[in-house]
Amino acid sequence: MLDLRTYMSSGFIEDSLIVDDLEQQIRAAARTFDKSFDATEKRWPYELRPSEKYPPGAKRSQTTSSMILSSIIGMREQWGKMPWRRASSGIVYFFDFPFPDGTADELKTSFTDARVFQTVETLIKAWSANASHITDSTTFGRDDPMSLGWSLDLVRWAVHHGMVKRTDVDPLLARIVRCCVERAAKLVGAAGRKNAKDPLQQSLCDTLLPRLKGRKAGDSSYLLARFSAVLSSLADDATLASLLNASDRATIERSTEVLLDRFETRLHDHLSFAEIVDSRFDPTELAFCLEGMLLIRPHYVGRTVFNRVMQVLRSVQDKGASWRAETPMLYRDNGDVLFTVSVEAVNAMLASFALFDRRWSQHDSVGSEYMDLIKRYWRWLKARKAIVQIGSDHLEGWHSEHVNDPNLVHLWETSQVAEFLVNFRDQLKRHAARTSLKLAACSYRLPTKPEAIEVKLPANATPKERWDTAREALEPVTCLGERYEVYRSIGTRFIEPRLQQDGDPAYSMLLYGPPGTGKTTVASSLSWALDYPLVTVTVSDFLADGQVAIEARAKDLFRMLQAQPRMVILFDEIDQFMLDRDSEYFRDQETVFQFLTPGMLTKLADLRASKSVLFVVATNYAERIDAAIKRQGRIDQHLLLLPADKERRRKFAVRLWKSGTIDVDAAAANSAFLSHGDLKSISKRAAGADAIKELAAAVPAATPDTYMVRFQKKDGSPIADDGRVPVVEYAAMVALEVDAAGKTKGSAAWEGDIKDRAIDRFEKKPPPTRIEEALTNFIQSTR
Structure with a gap:
């Protein structure tokens, strides 16, 4: 049975090497597009x-330029933050x-925003x-679907x-949308013409391409x-969607139903043909029909049908690495x-993986489950790569598999291979992530509203709207000033920069404070707001293979x-692996845990x-964690999460009791x-x-x-x-005690009461030597 140790030392390494290879091939393809650009x-x-x-x-080929530009943008873009x-x-x-910084920088250096836009602008005109x-395409005519x-x-x-104003291209977008709606209407009309001279399947394809x-x-x-x-x-x-009226949306809905029926019928036809020797079976039709069904109704395709299609495609690949149309x-x-060409069918397969898995x-x-099919195809495709020398440059690319010329690179084919490289890399990294x-x-846990x-x-x-909602419902303390408003700080450092094109978000936080204050809720709120899954790592996850193997684990x-x-x-209460190496807690723990701290x-x-x-x-216990772990470069922000103040508890009561x-x-x-759970x-x-007494x-x-x-x-x-x-944390707890007693922040009575209550608790034991200074600094920080 496969375990984490085995996979990380074998399959994970193999997948990582393939990813590295794919990134190298992406850079090579980008260089070919860069050098060959007129x-x-x-x-x-x-x-x-x-x-x-x-x-x-x-030749002024809009199709070739559009294909290549789309591929370049797919390689270099992260499409903002959404x-x-x-x-x-x-x-x-x-x-x-995202690509590693080196690869991303190389792609964006070869294809700057200005350079790509100039070419896009030429097409827009x-x-x-x-x-x-x-x-207008020499091959496909005017306004083909691709x-x-x-x-x-x-x-x-x-x-x-921001290269063009939306208002400047609205007329063009409206024309494109109108053309698509007209094509959709023709599909609906073609579906009604069912007779022997004009079979449904042929008429649907005819409606998308003008007759030449x-x-x-x-x-x-x-x-x-x-x-x-x-x-x-x-x-x-x-x-x-804003450019569509109600009639347009109805037309599109009817046309997708027509297409869905066509894809489903054709898919089952070719599943049947696959069982018949020397039939007109076409494996690429299975790939395109499956993708089409998932595009129209992502939940329509069941696992049984998906598996059957993949099994048939695997049986075809057993006879040859690719799928020929x-x-x-x-x-x-x-x-x-x-x-x-086969890469178009494989791109459809990768799209089907993404659409089905979500x-x-x-x-x-x-x-x-079916990643092995794509890996084998990649070995075949890589072997077909051509290298063409132009001047002193050696440019790498691919040509159509329907020709066999080692001295030829088709840039349109290379653009489709580049799409494959990007999507295969994404799917392979998802496979490695989910498997490990x-x-x-x-x-x-998937993103869930707390x-x-x-x-x-x-x-x-x-994400900002969700986080603002979480902050409104959960911000525990507002009586001590903005510095102690944890949800506000997280919104500023972790949420908002992730939504900005050039934002510089934080990636790590030390969230500390007394037990029961909702640290897990903060993490789950982050997960919900950003639409990221939440993974919780605890002490038991480190000890799963026993203490002897804890470092390897x-x-x-x-x-x-x-x-x-x-x-x-969320690293939940794993303090014992990060204890201060000069503390008695570190010295008193087992040697195996002491060895783990430097590695952390x-x-x-x-x-x-x-x-x-x-x-x-x-x-x-933030004070027990090693200072080196808490430094910048490891932890971006330290946040003290306190119990709810009086005003927040009042809101809890309003919500919990009728x-x-x-x-x-x-x-x-x-x-x-008391925590929200207590109330x-x-x-x-x-x-x-009775409730007040309790x-x-x-x-x-x-x-x-x-x-x-x-x-x-x-x-x-x-x-x-x-x-x-924990002087500051202690002072904040005392301040919340004073807040519960009805004192108003900023008043002399409020500040004096905090100092008196904090010092009086040390009657039997001497207080820390600088506690009064620390209390004064704390009070100033709340003003």
Whole structure:
């Protein structure tokens, strides 16, 4: 049985090496596009052959330029901070696995915003110039579904980056959307013409391509799948959807039903053909139909059907590494036939993995189960790479598999391979992440709204809107000033920068304070607001393989965490692995744990430097953690999470008890240091005066008195070093006690009461030598 140790030392390394190889190939493809770009004409040639100089982009091919630009943007972009659906592919791109800085910098240096935009601008002008059509392809004619998808993506990219004003391209976007709706209406009309002379399957393909002399549309599902991606993007993108009226939306809905019926029928036909020797079975049709069905109805395809399709495709691959198309996209009267290439079918398979698994699939992932098919295909595809020398440059790329010329690079084919490289890398990293996380057996939870947040938000609420809601419901303390408003600080450092194009977000925090203050709730609120899963790592996760193997286990756990996509990691009460090496707590623990602490310094630093996850180190005893672990570079921010103040407890009472069943002011005054959970428990069994009595009698998890032992060693003697005692935390707890007594912050009585109560508790034991100075500084920080 596979375990974490075995996978991390074998399969994980193999997958990581493939990822490195893919990134190298992506850089090589980018270099080919960079060198072959005609800066004067702002386009690329159709093909490259050995030469002393680069060929001019003689043929003005909108299709070639659009394909390559879409590929370049897919390679270099993270699409801001939010998910983005590309109309040309149909996949929702989350970019949970950004390229390493070196690769990203190289891509953006080769293709700067200005350079890409100049080329996009050239296309936008061409698309806007003709009243009768938008795109024009020598091969496919005007306004084919692939070119419509590329045009939507490239125009939206220019708007997204502020390269053009939305108002300037609104007329073009409206025309593209109108063209798509007209195509959808023709599909609906074609579906009604069911007769022997005009079979449904053929008529659907004909409606998407204009009839040209001497050329007819084939019966390939590829064009229909590409149009399904366009229609999905129209429905999902708020900007594009705003250009649709009720009649348009109804037309699109009916056309997707027509397409769904066509895909389902054709898929089952080819599953049947696969059982018949020498039939007209086409494996690529299975790939395109499966993708089309998932684009239209992501939940429509069951696991049984998905498995059956993949099993058939595996049986085909057993006879040869790739999947060859048998159904033409186009054919001409002179006998010329145009087929799809295998990489287009494999891109459809990768899209199907992403659509079926969705973003956070953890168990029963089809992407993981059938990753071996894609790995084998990549070995075959890599072996077919061509290298063409032009001048002193050696450019790498691919050409159509329907020709066999080692001295030829098709730039359009290379663009589709680049799409494959990006999507394969993403799926492979997801496979490694989910496999390692599953084997680690850490607690894993999808983003879920915390129970204490009762406000209902729309499904499309932004992370900032969700976080503001969490802050309104959960911010525990406002009576001590902004410095102690934890939810406000997290919003400023962790939430808002992640939503900004050039934001510099924090990635780690030390969340400390007395027990029962809601540290786990903070982490789950972060998970919900950012739409990141929550993984909790505890002491038992480090000890799963026994104490002897704890260092190896820790190494594997941190490698696993670095492999995860955007995620919130909660290190819950793992203090004993990070104890201050000069403290008696460190000296008194077992030697195996002492060896672990120095290693944690590097592991946390590497996790923070990877910028792969956001992690929270939660503890009740911040003063016991080694100072080196708490430094910048490992922990970005230290946040003190306190029990709820009087005003927050009053709000808890209003929410937990029915109106009129309790004196909420009395409830707030008599519940100092009690948690929301404490109040909720009492509210279920008592009301009125009885509830007030229970609140007053309840024993909090922590009070200022419980801090007395933290100012002394285990033998009862005082701790001489003031830096190793929780003076500020203690002062804040005393301040909350004064707040519960009704004192107003800022008044002389409030400040004097804090100092008196804090010092008086040390009557039997001498207080820390600088406690009065610390109390004064604390009070000043609350003003």
